[in-house]
Amino acid sequence: MTETPSSPKQLFTFENNADRLELLIRIFYWILIGIVAAVYGIIATICLFIQWFHILLLGQRNEVLSDFAKGYLEYMVHVMGYTYIMTDKRPDILPVAVKIFEE
Numbered sequence: 001m002t003e004t005p006s007s008p009k010q011l012f013t014f015e016n017n018a019d020r021l022e023l024l025i026r027i028f029y030w031i032l033i034g035i036v037a038a039v040y041g042i043i044a045t046i047c048l049f050i051q052w053f054h055i056l057l058l059g060q061r062n063e064v065l066s067d068f069a070k071g072y073l074e075y076m077v078h079v080m081g082y083t084y085i086m087t088d089k090r091p092d093i094l095p096v097a098v099k100i101f102e103e
Contacts, residue, residue, distance in 0.1 A: 015088070036075075
């Protein structure tokens with residue numbers, strides 16, 4: 001089955017070839033991704049605590065808080081392949097819209 005631009009692609013696949021220069025660049029990229037992930041994670045954690053109280057008091061979830069937490073999880077999965085040295089394809093440092101599906 002060939003992959004078309006609109007079809008989903010597998011995020012974590014083995015790549016045999018690796019670029020040594022990219023390995024050095026990756027160190028600086030890790031720092032930037034780490035800063036963004038830390039700030040995003042702190043804000044997402046605050047949103048989760050607010051969501052917990054929202055559910056406790058009102059018996060329903062807040063969509064904005066839920067979408068923010070979902071965005072954080074999608075960002076982490078988006079950068080994970082690069083940060084765990086599975087690919088040389090650099091992800092965006094800032095969060096971008098991605099969709100994650102389970103089969």
